[in-house]
Amino acid sequence: xxxxxxxxxxxxxxxxxxxxxxxxxxxxxxxxxxxxxxxxxxxxxxxxxxxxxxxxxxxxxxxxxxxxxxxxxxxxxxxxxxxxxxxxxxxxxxxxxxxxxxxxxxxxxxxxxxxxxxxxxxxx
Numbered sequence: 001x002x003x004x005x006x007x008x009x010x011x012x013x014x015x016x017x018x019x020x021x022x023x024x025x026x027x028x029x030x031x032x033x034x035x036x037x038x039x040x041x042x043x044x045x046x047x048x049x050x051x052x053x054x055x056x057x058x059x060x061x062x063x064x065x066x067x068x069x070x071x072x073x074x075x076x077x078x079x080x081x082x083x084x085x086x087x088x089x090x091x092x093x094x095x096x097x098x099x100x101x102x103x104x105x106x107x108x109x110x111x112x113x114x115x116x117x118x119x120x121x122x123x124x
Contacts, residue, residue, distance in 0.1 A: 009047060026110035037106045051100040063100050070094050 002014045002025050016022035029035040039048060046054075055063050074090055077083065085093070095101040 007047075011048075023110055030110060037108060038110050038112075039106060048104060050102045050104045051095070052102045055100050066099055067094065070097070070099055 002016050002021065004012050004014045007013045014025065016025060026035070026038055052063075071090065074085060074093070078085060091101045091103055095103050095105075
């Protein structure tokens, strides 16, 4: 069992000393049927809310403009390339590029979660 704490909303937050321990623990929880989904977020202090919900009130208009610009751009790309994106595709692409969305990074594959959450070591 890894050390854990209780988060602000009562959730259990486990802490692993390294990637190998985190992955083996996540796989064990999955095999035991205790957890099905894993967060794609390296900062465990962030509550599991989509980024769109975390936008400060004073930034909402700016975010709306950025999203509108992004959607207009993707429509042009679609016309030029012949690629057609679903609404879900567009939201996923927007999130990938850092726009706040109504999506939440979750996965059922602990291996994928670790690839996202554990950046490669910096070699100096």
